[in-house]
Amino acid sequence: MPAAVRFGVNYTPSVGWFHHWLDFDLDSVRADLDSIAALDLDHIRVFPLWPYFQPNRTLIRPRAVEQLLQLVDAAAERGLEVNVDGLQGHLSSFDFLPSWTQTWHRRNLFTDPDVIEGQATFLRTLADALADRPNFLGMTLGNEVNQFSAGPHPDPDRATGAQIDAWLERMLAACEEGAPGKLHLHAEYDATWYQDDQPFTPAQAARRGALTAVHSWVFNGTAQRHGRTSVPTEHHAAYLIELSKAWADDPRRPVWLQEVGAPAPLIPAEHAAAFTEATVTHALDCTDLWGITWWCSHDVSRDLADFPELEYGLGLLTNDRRPKEAGLVLARAAREHTYAPKPRTIALVVPADPAVRSVCAPGGPVFEAFFRLTADGARPTTVLDVRADDKEHLAARGITEVVRPDQVLPTPQGGTRS
Template sequence: MHNATPRFGVNYVPSGDWFYEWLSPRWDAVRRDLDGIAALGLDHVRVLPLWPVLQPNRTLIRDQALADVRRVMEIAGEAGLDASVDVLQGHLSSFDFLPSWLSSWHRTNMFTDPDAVAAQADLVAAVHGAVADLPGYLGVTLGNEVNQFSSRPHPSPMPATPAEVTAWLETLLAAAPADGRGLRVHAEYDAVWYQDGHPFLPTHASRFGDVTAVHSWIFNGTAQHYGAMSEQSIRHAEYLIELSRAFATDPHRPVWLQEVGAPLNCLTEAQAPEFCRRTVLAAAESDALWGVTWWCSHDVRRGLGDFPDLEHSLGLFDAEGTVKPLGKAFAEVAGQVRAAWRERPASPRTVAVRIPADSAGVPVSRTTLAPGGAVFTAWMEAAARGVRPALVLSETDHGYASVFPPAAHNTPGVYSAVSDSEMFQA
């Protein structure tokens, strides 16, 4: 179990020009944003530069772009914030940001083409090398939900097999030295847990890198099926934390709730602060929790075109930098959890729900893990009774006081791997 007091931070979305700010950063605005985040009492930010800005050509990594990433992280440090950095963006808020050397006339596969994989490894090494000496450096994440490029529903997927995903992860993670200077992390969206046939496997998420990152969004069918303020929606992040632990070989492996938000295509604005508070309290019931990084810091301003509507409302701050009720709620619950953990960390779980899986840790059916599925339902029903269940693979020596199976019928889930725009408009 992981008994360090959880970290609380935010995914930094620059105010004003969104991530397009990386084209020409306005340092006064960046400083204002980061000072505001620190004033909420948060302790870290996740920084997400754009991949084509960093590496516009396969053999060109721009020194100025690396310097800009470093400067953002230095300003974060001056504000009292630690910072992690992603490398392959990749995909953000329904927009793809692939460099031109991967698309169109030069189309190739980022997961399987040797030259493309080598170029990505070079970029991981360069980004890590540019910032790893900073005192507040938390580590590097390979990229934001890059598994969405590997399979449906992406309109132009770059197919890979699980074995090819393994090779890709091993190559890119090795590019950031395991020298203790920050965590080496990769992060997937929830198809890795819920979509049968998806090439990124739960074992990839839970066994590669230094921590497991989970991204929790209730517009994946949870809110639509159960209701946005239902126990199933409130506990979705907690469930993902515990689900990820079932596939880990290290019982002490921390889990980073790297993205969680309050989407107003499911919630009302009045419900969002309470959703935040209850979601964080539920997640903090897991003794593996490394930290919570909310999505996101600032609303996207209305003047920017073609965003799904909810992107204009996800921030802890509005587009002008004013703290919203959601921001106040996150700051308050962060303080509440810190105080509670200092007095008594979350305790280990003694009861578990069994996941049918083979000897390699591959679930028999990932749809049964999804909202509405048999495993999900069994876990939620136990949680509603106050049992605090874990999850365990059927082939694992569980060590729990009791382990019970899901319902005998193999109920499929309601999760649907649809596109971002479809989910966001649900």
């Protein structure tokens, strides 16, 4: 891995939020990108809303694609590379699905042949249009599309793990057909790692696509259970990075911390900078880290209704493009960080069976044992139970000691670690 990690931001337009595609204003976009570039970040992740770009299964609006290209070119003028999410999908509590998948045309997003063909065509079209842009990093299939596949979504598109695997293969192939050799990947929210009935599995996340993406949000029970300045809260992103490595076949597979932010009120605004600094510092202690992409660039305008309260203040910049203290912290890290983490030599055993992956969730024995080790000064990683005795695998990752959660946590009677 390089001596520097990529630092970027998920781009939330300051005017109109992602609805800016309906009234696209290139001057406003340029002003937003100027304020991002001033933080010394090197890339952005952008979100073309799927129903705005493909309102009919056989209509991908040329004007919308051209506006996306204008945004990417404006980013290039400011030294910013761009990752483009395709199937939006789900953003900030709102679902954006085209009408040809809903109500009278209700069809499963992951198994219906016509929907799959439409999705693949859309991803291939975007990738092909972007392929010759030198600052185009690659495609992410969509933002946290796994939330559509199971509860707690109120109307999930149920699918088996095998069906999801076939869907991922088809979508990633479509991106590669459109833009060969680019960094194409998929990204899910943390139910992939924590929820037993999720058909999107940890193995898929860690083995399909050019790298592994993790999205770290401490409102998942971590901050509620442990508090704002606790070891689990400040190390949660590092934990997901290291947890993902248990399932990777490539011992040096890159991991992208693609989403992480400071959600109020669990992380009050006055503490967002400290949380940002702690999260970044601990993530930089993980080997094979590709980059850190903060959520998000600009605050959501209070003129827009019905967002969850936390969404309005997540920006590194205010809605009028002024940098906040957390933004200055990330800018300083981007400028000054060095990246030379040593291998983590102690590995915590994780069950390979995704049907019991909730042991890795907040409150579960893997989760709690990882942070007990961390609090004691160790630098743990994870390993699957089926690889715990694989000397070649352990050596390739620099692991010299393997422990089980029950060897780390106190006994039920309150005794000490065995």
